[in-house]
Amino acid sequence: MYTRHINTSIITAILPEAYTEQTLYSLKQAKHDTIRWHARGTTLQDKHWYRKLFPAISPEKSVIWVLVPNDEVDQVMQIILEQGNLHRQGLGAVYSIPCDELHIGGHFHSS
Numbered sequence: 001m002y003t004r005h006i007n008t009s010i011i012t013a014i015l016p017e018a019y020t021e022q023t024l025y026s027l028k029q030a031k032h033d034t035i036r037w038h039a040r041g042t043t044l045q046d047k048h049w050y051r052k053l054f055p056a057i058s059p060e061k062s063v064i065w066v067l068v069p070n071d072e073v074d075q076v077m078q079i080i081l082e083q084g085n086l087h088r089q090g091l092g093a094v095y096s097i098p099c100d101e102l103h104i105g106g107h108f109h110s111s
Contacts, residue, residue: 001105002103002104002105003103003104003105004101004102004103005099005101005102005103005104006100006101006102007069007070007071008067008068008069008070008098008099008102009067009068009069009070009073009096009097009098009099010065010066010067010068010096010097010099011065011066011067011068011073011076011077011080011094011095011096012063012064012065012093012094012095012096012097013063013064013065013066013080013084013092013093013094014039014061014062014063014092014093014094015061015062015063015064015080015084015086015091015092016060016061016062016084016085016091016092017038017060017061017062019083019084019085019091019092020036020062020064020084022083023064023079023080023083023084024036024064025083026079026082026083027064027066027076027079027080030075030076030079032066032068032076033066033067034064034065034066035064035065035066036062036063036064036065037062037063038060038061038062038063039061039062039063061092064080066080067102070098073096077094077096080094081094
């Protein structure tokens with residue numbers, strides 16, 4: 001049995017490992033389910049002079065997905081921005097993609 005949902009978005013956050021647990025804890029406290037996995041950034045070592053001005057991306061990252069109703073996107077993104085310290089340059093990213101249509105089956109929890 002599948003349930004059809006509309007007006008839903010998926011938020012993707014790419015965070016440093018150091019901020020992942022506190023971000024997940026805050027999302028859990030706000031009653032949001034998450035999907036998390038470990039990822040790697042670039043390991044490219046460019047020897048050009050400009051690398052001294054622009055540091056390389058940290059290779060250890062966590063990727064978090066949060067499925068939320070469209071009216072909660074701003075709230076969830078604010079939690080991720082604050083807890084993931086994404087106000088600092090080059091630490092990670094967060095973005096939202098609206099789902100045209102979502103079908104959920106089984107025992108998957110949805111809002």
